[in-house]
Amino acid sequence: MSGEVIHAVHPDADLSADELSFAHRIRKFAQKQLAPHARRVDEECTFRKESVQELAKAGILGGPISEEFGGGGWSAMELVIAHEEIGAVCGNTRGFLAVHTGLVAQCVETFGSDEQKARWLPRLTSGRAVGCFGLTEEDAGSDVASLACRAKGSPDGYQLNGKKIWITNGGVADLGIVFATVDPDQGRDGITAFMVDMTSEGLSRPPMPGKDLGHRGSSHAQLILENVRVDPDAVLGGIGKGFKVAMGGLQKGRLSVAAGALGIHRAALAACIAFTKQREQFGKPIASYQMVQERIADMTVELMAARGLVYRCARRRVAGTETHADLAAAKLYATEAASRAAEQAVMLHGGRGYSTEHSVERLLRDSIGLRIYEGTSMIQKLIVSRAVLER
Numbered sequence: 001m002s003g004e005v006i007h008a009v010h011p012d013a014d015l016s017a018d019e020l021s022f023a024h025r026i027r028k029f030a031q032k033q034l035a036p037h038a039r040r041v042d043e044e045c046t047f048r049k050e051s052v053q054e055l056a057k058a059g060i061l062g063g064p065i066s067e068e069f070g071g072g073g074w075s076a077m078e079l080v081i082a083h084e085e086i087g088a089v090c091g092n093t094r095g096f097l098a099v100h101t102g103l104v105a106q107c108v109e110t111f112g113s114d115e116q117k118a119r120w121l122p123r124l125t126s127g128r129a130v131g132c133f134g135l136t137e138e139d140a141g142s143d144v145a146s147l148a149c150r151a152k153g154s155p156d157g158y159q160l161n162g163k164k165i166w167i168t169n170g171g172v173a174d175l176g177i178v179f180a181t182v183d184p185d186q187g188r189d190g191i192t193a194f195m196v197d198m199t200s201e202g203l204s205r206p207p208m209p210g211k212d213l214g215h216r217g218s219s220h221a222q223l224i225l226e227n228v229r230v231d232p233d234a235v236l237g238g239i240g241k242g243f244k245v246a247m248g249g250l251q252k253g254r255l256s257v258a259a260g261a262l263g264i265h266r267a268a269l270a271a272c273i274a275f276t277k278q279r280e281q282f283g284k285p286i287a288s289y290q291m292v293q294e295r296i297a298d299m300t301v302e303l304m305a306a307r308g309l310v311y312r313c314a315r316r317r318v319a320g321t322e323t324h325a326d327l328a329a330a331k332l333y334a335t336e337a338a339s340r341a342a343e344q345a346v347m348l349h350g351g352r353g354y355s356t357e358h359s360v361e362r363l364l365r366d367s368i369g370l371r372i373y374e375g376t377s378m379i380q381k382l383i384v385s386r387a388v389l390e391r
Contacts, residue, residue, distance in 0.1 A: 009270045011084065011262075011307060019081060026082045029058050030089040038090040041217030042362055047172055048217065051093055052127045060086075060097070062125025065105050069121035076317035080259040080310055087263025091366035092217035094263065098256035098374070099168045100124065103249040104131030104177055108195075111237035111245050116195060120175060132169040133253075134178035134196070134223050135246055137162070142379050144179075144246055145188040149225065151180035158182075158235075160194065160228040168373075170205050170221030173198050177249070178223065179242050191242035195234045202228040214365035251327060253374040255317070258310045258331040261338035261370050264363050265306060268338070268345035269299045271360050275349055286348075295348060299341045306334040325387035332380035335370040342367045 015023060033054045041048050055061040064079050065071025074082070087094040105124040108117060123129035140147035149162025160180050170176070176196045183190035196203070205221040212220060237245040273296065276287035286292050309330040316322040342364035346353035353360045371377045 009266055009273070009303075011081070014307065014311065015081070019077065022078055023081045023085060026060070026085040029054075029060070030086050033058070034086065034090040034093050038092070038217075039356060039359070039362070041090075041092060043216075043356060045211065045216045047092075047096075047219040049172065051096070052130060055093070055097070056125070056127035061101065061127055062105060062121075063101065065101070065109055065121060065125050069109070069117060070125035071105075071121070076255060076314040077311070080255060080262075080314040083256045083259035084262040084266070084310075087260030088267040089263070090217075091260060091264065091362075091369075092215055094256065094260040095168060095215050095218050095369075095373070098253045098260070099133055100131045102252035102256050103133035104175065106252045107133075107177060107193075107245060107249040108236070110248055111193070111241075112195075113233070115233065116236065120195070124175070129174040130169055130172050131175045131177070132167050132173035132198070132221075132223075133249060134164045134167055134170070134176045135249075136166050137164055142376060144243065145191065147179060147181060147191065148184075149178070149180040150184075151182045151192055151194065153182070154229070157229060157231045158194065160196070160225045160230060162225050164223035164225075166208060167205075167221050167223050169219055170223055171207055171219035173219075176223065177236060177245070178225070179246055181242075182239060186240070188243040189240050191246070192239050193236040193242040193245040194230050195236050196228065196230055200228050200230070202226040214362070214367070214369045216365075250374050251324075254327050254331045255310075255313065257370050257374050258313070258327075258334040261331075261334035261367070262303070262307055262310055264367050264370070265299070265303045265334070265338040265341045268341040268360060268363050269296070269303060271358065271363075272296060272299065272345050272348050275352075275358070292348060295344050299344060302337040302341065306330075306337045309333050323387065325384050328375075328380040328383035328387075331375070332377055332384065335367070336377060339364070339367040339371060 037048055059072045062071035063074040067073045083094050108120050124131055137147050151158045151160055176198050178194050178196045179191055181190040182192050204224045208220045276292050277285050279286050313326045313330040316326055345360040346364050349358055349360050352358050
């Protein structure tokens with residue numbers, strides 16, 4: 001590959017020397033520890049538990065968490081770099097991190113009491129505990145305020161009753177941040193976040209029925225809560241403050257999703273460059289045909305545009321100037337562009353792209369989930385449009 005092609009596929013030209021060194025470290029880890037297992041865990045639909053300790057040992061599991069709790073103190077830009085590198089190799093691992101680190105550990109650090117942080121963060125950053133985020137319900141997806149899970153006060157705390165669905169890490173987690181309402185009549189003002197020990201009596205977590213379209217190496221479970229007791233000090237962020245906790249968690253997770261989309265996009269483009277240069281039809285490589293070149297060009301330009309939006313968002317977060325619309329725009333464009341790139345990659349690979357012989361079919365399946373997780377593309381459009389209209 002020429003230097004220009006490498007810069008199009010990898011973010012190297014857009015990074016400082018320190019950021020580039022960091023990217024190469026994460027890239028080396030991903031290729032050594034994750035790449036050999038990515039296809040197998042997808043085909044076998046199994047969560048690879050060994051990866052948790054590998055991520056912890058490499059300093060990735062608690063990357064953005066403060067060093068006092070065993071984290072790496074990463075900036076938002078470093079998180080984006082790391083999750084792009086991991087997303088380019090294994091979407092399941094990147095998804096695990098978005099939930100464990102973004103939705104759970106960072107939420108505990110932001111909203112937790114000193115006791116809650118001291119108890120849980122060292123366990124989460126070291127891999128001694130895995131976290132999940134119990135928000136989504138049958139009738140409460142995009143409309144978080146309509147959740148039906150109830151928290152009833154008792155002399156020794158609260159009792160939780162209800163059902164959650166599509167909970168990533170749900171089948172392997174030790175800690176769950178579970179959202180329930182203390183008063184349905186209060187709408188979002190009744191929602192409260194509880195830190196739940198996942199071994200609690202009355203809590204079961206069967207896997208989601210059916211076979212997932214993508215991210216098949218992830219643990220997606222239901223959480224069924226039947227009179228699950230939690231202590232008064234298990235409330236995260238305060239009674240009635242759960243909506244704020246949920247939105248704060250989703251803000252953290254969305255940046256990971258957007259970065260993961262860059263990784264999928266980049267992997268799809270790299271696969272197409274390699275395949276079209278060696279695949280011959282009518283006596284010459286198909287990369288020499290203009291219709292193929294057009295698709296490669298579109299994929300490249302969209303990757304550059306997506307990376308620009310995501311990097312802009314990360315740098316604005318570091319500077320403290322990020323808005324909800326910044327993140328929504330980055331997540332929207334990056335995930336939609338990744339799906340377009342992955343679809344084109346399947347088409348350019350022809351029949352070979354239609355099987356697990358090549359990774360592009362997995363990239364396509366995984367890319368669709370990114371347009372749903374942590375807020376659908378339609379929700380991101382609402383956020384952007386409202387910000388513009390209100391302005």
